[in-house]
Amino acid sequence: MKTVTDLRPPPAGASIRLLCFHHAGGAASSFAAWRDGLGPGVTVVPVQLPGRGRLVREPRFRDFDRLLDRLDEQLDPLLDEPYAVYGHSLGGMIAHELTRRRLATARRAPELLMVGACPPPHLPRSAVAPRDASDAELVSWIRDLDGMPDRVLRHPEWLRRSVALLRDDLRLAHSRPHRAVVPLAVPVRVLTSARDPLLTPAQAREWARHTTYDVQVHTMPGGHFFHREFPEVTLKVVGRLLQHCEYQASGSSNQASR
Structure with a gap:
């Protein structure tokens, strides 16, 4: 079984890790430019x-909880040092639930929980495409969100695969259990x-x-996939939000080394 991410050690000078969880129908490649864009x-x-x-x-x-079991097991070795999380849409659900699980089991929580284009979990999920949507309805739904490139629509096999992937990811989103609201001791930033x-x-x-901390809401240009439409603006906001975490993490490391 392959790991869900690259487990290489962080480069010298890095003071915080940022775990990024992608949207439904997407892949980790949507964050490829973030490695250079957020600095050393x-x-x-x-x-x-x-x-994918x-x-x-x-x-x-x-099944949402089975996915969390795997992510929790494979990501745990990365989370003994300061870290933050960002999740987009479905990825925001995953980022929140992983944070919730770690706090419930008395393990290190992220310095910051950032969610993009993701409704809070206590709200109804009526905006998500229904479980029994046809392929045509799914295509129409994702196109209304500007989430499917025209080149995919022109290739029937690409379209078939994209719809199948999206359908499974939306089933995953629908399988997220409804839990009682438990405020987390982590600051939350919403894009x-x-x-x-x-x-x-x-x-x-x-x-x-x-959250028991403060919440900040940052309004971005674009639509549901603003992180792809306006990557530079998104990285600027995320980078600014991480600066305080990075400073705190660096200060903690310096004190620990004395």
Whole structure:
């Protein structure tokens, strides 16, 4: 069984790891530019869900808790040093639940939980495509979000594979258990867009129910996939949010070495 991410040691001078969880139908490659874009102080760790990329031959998960079991086991060795998490859409659900699990088991929590285009978990999931949607309905739904390139639509085999991947990832999202709201002792930062039909600004502010710390909502240009439409703006915001974490992590390391 291959690992969900690259377990190389961080480069010299890096003071914090950033785990990145991709959206439904996506892959870890959506964060490829983040390695250079966030600078040497941040070790970007894109997490690849099975069934795509170099894990394409592995079966895709359709059960949320089973996926968490695997991620928790494989990522745990990376999380004994300061780290933060970012998840986009489905990735935001995963980032939140992994954080929740680690706090519940008294393990190191992230310095910062960042979610992009992801409604808070207590809200109804009516905006997600229904479980029984046809292939045509799924294509229409994802196209309305500007989430499927035209070149995929022109190749029937690519389209078939993309729809199958998206369908399994949406089943995964629907399988996320409904749990009681438990505020987490982690600061939460929400990246959203005024043009995202899946997350309104008012809904984004409801993430405040899920933390004992403060919540900040940052409105981005673009739509649901703003991190792909406006990568430089997104990296600027994420980098600024990480600066305080990076400073704290560096200070802690310096004190520990004395």
